[in-house]
Amino acid sequence: MNPTPSISWTAPDHTAHQALWRSEAGVPVPQRVVLVDDTTPADVAYKLACEGTALLWQGDFQNARHLLQALTRRLDHKHPKDRKKSKASTPVASAREAFQQHRQRQGHRARILGMLLLPFDADHQVPLRRAPDTRQACLEAYGPGTEPYVASLRELLGLIGAHEWRKKGVEIPAIQGRIHAHYGVFSPVRGEYVNLVAQAPLPARTLAYDIGTGSGVLAAVLARRGVAHIVATDQSPRALACAQDNLQRLGLHPQVALLEADLFPPGQAPLVVCNPPWVPARPSSPIEYAVYDPDSQMLKGFLAGLRAHLAPGGEGWLILSDLAEHLGLRSREQLLDWIDQAGLCVLGRLDARPTHPKASDPDDALHAARAKEVTSLWRLGAAP
Template structure:
């Protein structure tokens, strides 16, 4: 075994200056030290460590005031990046069995094995912020999530997009002519869209995702739901080989660079995924087949896309909209007036486009 293994969801290099700290450390002192480039290895009480991180977060500056939705979005991303860079410098050490030797620490070993596999070192260093996120995800995975229209619970994995926004799921339920059809699900995540269509009579679904965690998550959920015989998932970018009657995708909806692995479910730099989907769609449809694209208009509301940009991309690729159904956003941030992006999010619309090649 290696002596120490550093874990980061953002591919950040291992810290070079690590100093042990304990419960005597104040949030103000911690902020001064991490701003000087130190990483602080917490050795005291687990709950005190979490309180320290929370107190540090409250001392960070809020997003700068903005005159436009785009300015607000940029300011919010800068603020979140500063928060990540600051709070991720509070570290904890796990032993060779992923045990956390802090007072009042929970058992974190199962959550760590779910994400990382078996230990590869005598000691694993990770930010407390990342570890608490993993613990929260492990609880979601254990309890499962109810999804509108799905019979049985969905059990999401850490790092895979959590379908707590139900507008896009409910839109897909309006598709009624799925019995006996072949389905491709491009960028499947948990597999939820495939499962909804399979439970409503689709003959088979082949899903893809470029992330190994999503592939494992979708495969496990298919087994739990009794759909494994009609479902397969491949770790690949965009389309599987062959053609289908329905090719469905709920791609990342913000055309900006992701800052970490989890971000890739939301951020699609230069529209690479979306345009790749549109480029290859016609070639992967059976005659009479349809592409089912679910997409939020938040990028338009933020000023990251022109209002007519998407329709122009359809036309350039010889695709026509056979029908379109839309729903207003009902997630929590759409109603939170304290959210810096509330002006845009309160107007957000998610649409389901049925796309067909132009004859």
């Protein structure tokens, strides 16, 4: 049996059609599908999408992009007065509610815009007029194709954007090079946490563990700082492939051993580093696991297991933003209590203010919390 789900639709001549369904976001197969093209009015398309009907595009590719933009404008201007009122009247005390409403709006937006679908050939090319070459971008996310399929235009644009980011990479001064994030792997665009790891005093240069390595950026920083051997773990094969690619590009792969593991490798090290997802909320797609940590599971797991994996006199470096505290999703008291319960103590802390654009954007839905955000490197040790 083929584990990949399929999507079905009926052509104008009443013939039934079927293809594989792909969704990196884990969106269920649409149950209602209609064919649309260049003659379909945007208002009609918007109404169908809001009703839960998927729109399988048959026209010019660039016109499909125009339709997606039209759907976006209708979503953005649906309730302008309500949005202005919300921004003006939301008190700081309701930051948690603001975050929940923000996530709900994001989810609603994704559902509507994700209703515009495209056909793909088995080699990942879109068989429409004026379609770009989508083969490499899709190959990097989906792997080799086997047969024709259907996916959303919005997801395709995300794949293309990720492909371009992967080619260009992100310049990281601390590693004297660039990090090329693969699709679905968090890109180190927020440099303040990388700089903290580059500046903190090293307890030793013999061995370090990098827990949840992702793109491999922190392992690369430690290697550049002269740590002789680093064991970098991740439970995502996609992340491990990305880290391997980056370390080889930088010429640092002899110093770093990559291991597929949930948190810790066997043994102890004088330095154990972890940069878990910062916001304790439920991801709405597999890709969001780099940002959202449901019920702080990874954070609590790292703290609970750290003492057993620290060599005598060793340090655990926890890199964590306090955005969750300003959103009312986790308190500082909770964090300190988890540290204490794990038999750990705080040896010191380095702080940095974020410099990304959203931190200073007054129109951002979470601006009140972002304006107060501080990213910290917590130096933890075994409690006496």
